[in-house]
Amino acid sequence: MAEPGTVTFFIIYEDGSVETQTLPDEPGAQPVLSKPGRNAGEIEYNQFLARIEQQNAIWFAETQAREQQLLKADYDALIAAGIPEATARRITGYSGP
Amino acid sequence: MARCGCADTGAESVRTLLSAEDGVKYNSTTGVFSADISPNVGNNLTLDGFGRLFVPTGSATVSTGPGILGDGSGGNPVRANVASWPYVTPPVTGSQGVFVNPIGGQLVGPPIQVVDFVATNFSRSYAALAVNTTGTAVTADTFTVNLLNPDPNRSCVVIIEREVKVRFGLPANSDASFSIDGADAGRQWNKGSTAVTLGGVQVTRMFKSANLAPGGASSYGLQVGTLNGTGGATYSQINVDIRVLYIGQA
Numbered sequence: 457m458a459e460p461g462t463v464t465f466f467i468i469y470e471d472g473s474v475e476t477q478t479l480p481d482e483p484g485a486q487p488v489l490s491k492p493g494r495n496a497g498e499i500e501y502n503q504f505l506a507r508i509e510q511q512n513a514i515w516f517a518e519t520q521a522r523e524q525q526l527l528k529a530d531y532d533a534l535i536a537a538g539i540p541e542a543t544a545r546r547i548t549g550y551s552g553p
Numbered sequence: 554m555a556r557c558g559c560a561d562t563g564a565e566s567v568r569t570l571l572s573a574e575d576g577v578k579y580n581s582t583t584g585v586f587s588a589d590i591s592p593n594v595g596n597n598l599t600l601d602g603f604g605r606l607f608v609p610t611g612s613a614t615v616s617t618g619p620g621i622l623g624d625g626s627g628g629n630p631v632r633a634n635v636a637s638w639p640y641v642t643p644p645v646t647g648s649q650g651v652f653v654n655p656i657g658g659q660l661v662g663p664p665i666q667v668v669d670f671v672a673t674n675f676s677r678s679y680a681a682l683a684v685n686t687t688g689t690a691v692t693a694d695t696f697t698v699n700l701l702n703p704d705p706n707r708s709c710v711v712i713i714e715r716e717v718k719v720r721f722g723l724p725a726n727s728d729a730s731f732s733i734d735g736a737d738a739g740r741q742w743n744k745g746s747t748a749v750t751l752g753g754v755q756v757t758r759m760f761k762s763a764n765l766a767p768g769g770a771s772s773y774g775l776q777v778g779t780l781n782g783t784g785g786a787t788y789s790q791i792n793v794d795i796r797v798l799y800i801g802q803a
Binding site: 490520 | 695699725745746750
């Protein structure tokens with residue numbers, strides 16, 4: 457949420473990162489780009505940001521899926537060793553079926 | 554016998570033909586002209602030891618208005634009505650004068666000192682970049698602001714406050730730290746059994762930058778780094794506030 461008296465610019469950098477830059481809303485206010493990029497509009501910024509957030513969501517889901525596989529393997533091993541299910545879930549943190 | 558053919562006239566007769574104008578006295582009995590000096594109170598014109606018109610220094614007085622003291626007499630010279638110097642350092646050290654404004658001719662003081670504050674916020678997003686795994690900070694990104702002394706007349710002190718938050722993606726049993734301008738600033742870790750995304754540490758640091766010359770410009774690039782990444786830690790967002798306080802120097 458931008459503070460009163462400020463203006464926000466929407467930057468898309470060539471390395472794939474995106475940025476909001478908020479400055480005092482004064483005549484001639486311009487963003488400073490720290491690396492190659494351009495001052496894009498909010499709509500285009502939101503499109504790029506949505507793509508980044510989607511990639512991050514995929515990273516998160518894949519990471520969690522790998523972790524669940526490991527947890528499942530640990531859980532299965534405990535069950536096979538005769539450990540009660542509730543205890544096995546508590547020890548491993550496995551929450552799947 | 555008169556050589557010119559005129560009648561020979563006596564001095565007494567001539568004196569009766571002469572008279573004095575304003576500022577001059579004439580004694581028709583003695584035939585002497587003298588300065589007609591006013592006897593009125595407030596008159597300063599007199600005669601010097603040689604009988605010449607003379608106004609002694611300090612004898613002429615003047616009326617003054619606010620801001621001026623004295624009447625110009627020898628014991629009470631005209632002078633500015635100023636406050637006494639209340640400061641520790643003497644007036645000759647670092648003090649500035651009173652000047653005449655060429656427009657209007659008024660006395661004016663030095664320009665007023667300028668103080669300014671400029672805050673810039675950056676929120677930069679990335680697609681899950683890996684945290685540097687070494688123990689030494691490696692710059693992840695730079696955040697730049699322009700610096701400009703708002704005072705065209707004086708140098709200024711520049712105080713820069715930096716606030717940084719890094720949003721990490723932390724798989725189970727992972728660790729990540731970030732740095733501000735190369736110095737370790739914050740660490741987050743996940744000792745649980747499943748991945749989390751954390752951005753809960755926001756660190757502020759402040760420093761005094763180099764002074765700026767009158768009207769001078771410069772820039773400052775804040776470098777945010779990462780270090781000590783383990784377990785596949787990533788970062789997806791860096792939030793930065795750079796707040797700059799300009800204080801004009803006396």
